[in-house]
Amino acid sequence: DPWYPRVLTHCAPTASTPYSLHGQTNCWLHPDINYIAFPVKTGEVFISTTRAALNMAYQDFTSEYGKTQVLLRLKGEELMGVALKAPLTSYDVIYTLPMLTIKEDKGTGVVTSVPSDAPDDYAALRDVQKKKVVYTCVYNVSILILYPPPLMWVQCHTQTLC
Numbered sequence: 001d002p003w004y005p006r007v008l009t010h011c012a013p014t015a016s017t018p019y020s021l022h023g024q025t026n027c028w029l030h031p032d033i034n035y036i037a038f039p040v041k042t043g044e045v046f047i048s049t050t051r052a053a054l055n056m057a058y059q060d061f062t063s064e065y066g067k068t069q070v071l072l073r074l075k076g077e078e079l080m081g082v083a084l085k086a087p088l089t090s091y092d093v094i095y096t097l098p099m100l101t102i103k104e105d106k107g108t109g110v111v112t113s114v115p116s117d118a119p120d121d122y123a124a125l126r127d128v129q130k131k132k133v134v135y136t137c138v139y140n141v142s143i144l145i146l147y148p149p150p151l152m153w154v155q156c157h158t159q160t161l162c
Helices: 018-023 050-057 119-130 132-138
Strands: 009-011 026-029 034-039 045-048 072-075 094-098 110-113
Touching: 026 119, 034 050, 045 050, 094 119, 110 119, 119 132
Parallel strands: 009 045, 026 094
Antiparallel strands: 026 110, 034 045, 034 072
16 A cells, blocks of 8 residues: 555755756756655655655654654665656656765755756756766666756847847
8 A cells, every 4th residue: 555646745855045946957866875755744755865854853844753754765766757846947847867976964865956057957967968878778767858948048128149
């Protein structure tokens, strides 16, 4: 009797610049990091590293202060290519992609990707796209997922070049 078809589940990203989340094109996970799914007080399920889940338990996110109930243990590679809804973006769906520089002991292990604002995100996305054969074969990620929509379209209303 799996919990996941019935429960709203969230990857719990850490964002140091929340104002940039409107430009989110994908979500990074480390394929070799261990993640857990755990319930929070609202009845929803969060996915993060064990360390981050424990930190959230001490911030009163869970029903029992300082404790987490592990519903499922996952490797990041099992979550590659998963479709997500990022509420602040204009895209209906974004996808999880692998990023090998994520640390298990920093943040939640889930990283928002905003290539328009973060040079590292832009470089990592371009790297994934250049090595598409590796990523599609090793992580079983569809080639279509590797090419998110354009970052932003701006209409020019002046005579000068935009």
